[in-house]
Amino acid sequence: MRRWSIRIALALLGGLGSYIGLSALLFVVAMQRASLSQETRQYHALSGLHAGDRLLIVAPHPDDEVLGCGGLIATAAAQGVPVRVVYLTSGDGFTVAAALTSRTAPAHKECLQLGRLRMQEARCGLERLGLRPEDAVFLGYPDRTLLPMTIRPNRVHVSVATRASTVPYAEAQSPHARYCVPALIADLRRAIAAFQPTRVFTTHPLDDHEDHAAAALLTREAIAQAVQAGEIHPPTLYYYLVHYGDWPLPQGMHPRCPLTPPLGLVSEVWQVFWLDETARQRKRDAICAHESQYAVMARFLSSFVRRNELFALASPPRTRTYLPTDDNPTVHLQPRADLTSVQVEAGREGARVSVETRQPLRMPYKLEIILLTVDTQGDWSDTRWQYPNRRLAARREDTTLHLWLPHRPLANAARAYLLVRVKLYGAELDRSGWLALPTLAAGAESDAPTGMLAPQSAPSQGR
Numbered sequence: 001m002r003r004w005s006i007r008i009a010l011a012l013l014g015g016l017g018s019y020i021g022l023s024a025l026l027f028v029v030a031m032q033r034a035s036l037s038q039e040t041r042q043y044h045a046l047s048g049l050h051a052g053d054r055l056l057i058v059a060p061h062p063d064d065e066v067l068g069c070g071g072l073i074a075t076a077a078a079q080g081v082p083v084r085v086v087y088l089t090s091g092d093g094f095t096v097a098a099a100l101t102s103r104t105a106p107a108h109k110e111c112l113q114l115g116r117l118r119m120q121e122a123r124c125g126l127e128r129l130g131l132r133p134e135d136a137v138f139l140g141y142p143d144r145t146l147l148p149m150t151i152r153p154n155r156v157h158v159s160v161a162t163r164a165s166t167v168p169y170a171e172a173q174s175p176h177a178r179y180c181v182p183a184l185i186a187d188l189r190r191a192i193a194a195f196q197p198t199r200v201f202t203t204h205p206l207d208d209h210e211d212h213a214a215a216a217l218l219t220r221e222a223i224a225q226a227v228q229a230g231e232i233h234p235p236t237l238y239y240y241l242v243h244y245g246d247w248p249l250p251q252g253m254h255p256r257c258p259l260t261p262p263l264g265l266v267s268e269v270w271q272v273f274w275l276d277e278t279a280r281q282r283k284r285d286a287i288c289a290h291e292s293q294y295a296v297m298a299r300f301l302s303s304f305v306r307r308n309e310l311f312a313l314a315s316p317p318r319t320r321t322y323l324p325t326d327d328n329p330t331v332h333l334q335p336r337a338d339l340t341s342v343q344v345e346a347g348r349e350g351a352r353v354s355v356e357t358r359q360p361l362r363m364p365y366k367l368e369i370i371l372l373t374v375d376t377q378g379d380w381s382d383t384r385w386q387y388p389n390r391r392l393a394a395r396r397e398d399t400t401l402h403l404w405l406p407h408r409p410l411a412n413a414a415r416a417y418l419l420v421r422v423k424l425y426g427a428e429l430d431r432s433g434w435l436a437l438p439t440l441a442a443g444a445e446s447d448a449p450t451g452m453l454a455p456q457s458a459p460s461q462g463r
Helices: 002-035 064-078 095-102 108-129 146-151 181-195 210-228 277-289 291-302 438-443
Strands: 055-059 083-089 136-141 199-203 236-240 270-274 308-313 320-322 339-347 350-357 365-374 380-387 393-397 400-406 415-424 427-431
Touching: 055 064, 055 181, 055 210, 064 083, 064 108, 064 199, 064 270, 064 277, 064 308, 083 108, 083 181, 083 210, 108 136, 108 277, 108 291, 136 181, 146 181, 146 210, 181 210, 199 210, 210 236, 210 415, 277 291, 339 415, 350 415, 365 400, 380 400
Parallel strands: 055 083, 055 199, 083 136, 199 236
Antiparallel strands: 236 308, 270 308, 320 339, 339 350, 350 400, 365 380, 365 415, 393 400, 415 427
16 A cells, blocks of 8 residues: 555656646747747838937946947947937846845845946946946936836835935935936936937837836836926837847847847837947947946847847837737746737726736736826826726626726826736736827827837736
8 A cells, every 4th residue: 555655646746747847848938939039021220310319228227228229329429429328227136246246145235336336337338339427327216126116106115125215326316316206207307308319219118127118118208298398309219128038049149140029029110220340349348348247147148249239119009909929938828817918998987998818817817907197297196906806897708808997097197007917826927018098198199209109018027
């Protein structure tokens, strides 16, 4: 009897091991599949730089601007086109790099030291691209906290890494500014108005990194407020991509290879900016200037030294947004959690949100809907709902769930943004990204930058 018990236990362990091994294999395959590039597709060239251009780069962290726009910055600087880079955070939440620089388990002081180091590396990198130290503007908001800040815009947040609740850097644009969205938007708007850009480049709303996904919305709203106040003329908005699965492939230093979009983002309106040998070399040198990051992930950073850079032109808001499916390894084996589209229709009774998943959503998966509204004075409000919820009117049609949101939160909104998330036992599996409500966006169309895009899907790292 004991022998049979051992055999059954071994069989169960073997089955469990096979399941784990197969799941890991499918995870890697899904990650690689989502990162595959479209080599054969032809994309339009980014319109050339001219004397009247003024380029503003919004980077969530020091080094993002070099990875996404280093060649563009070097080319613009060589042609005498003004460029300014605004850093939303100082990258002080990357504890792995902090541990390497401090040679010990990082405490709050070490993370602050990392932030100062990364700002110095950013200045050095921009100098290698042909810019001056004053071309860098540091806002100093909390690294790895931009999405939670956006979800709760009026709450003062505390950085997990530094324990600061206000901007701790004396060299920042507004030292001691509170860690909340209105303060960040005011700082970013001030930087935009001071520079008067004709083109703005920021991270893509579909970027895996939560800070990058939030930066797309924060940049959009700061531009909208500046245009509404008559501080600037509407600039053209572009997105650049940094994190998306294992993209870009192949990883490593391949300066003769083209940079092409990942498979999951083929529907975007991509434009190509070709780099000459000088721009590529300057970009490579600028990446190496970020020594604290290069020491940790040299192979990944080197993957962006290619023949070209990619930018997605923002497009007008759409009533229905289709999301990349089966592109997130976390939901590869959980199709009920895989969002495929989100549609928003506003009416007298409120807004109807139609959420489609790859398979019908069932318990224990839960849906979270977050609504952000901004009034004409720039004041923010946030409202959230969870489904299942008896107080929320709902109707199901196969894989589509229709939810009716009350009108009251939208009553005084000049602009409104919606985020849909699927959770399992509190852990986020997929999210839609920030979506502009069409009727309100249409009413504020004159306040939007040229080619404004309603963000689509923004899967995050580690979900």
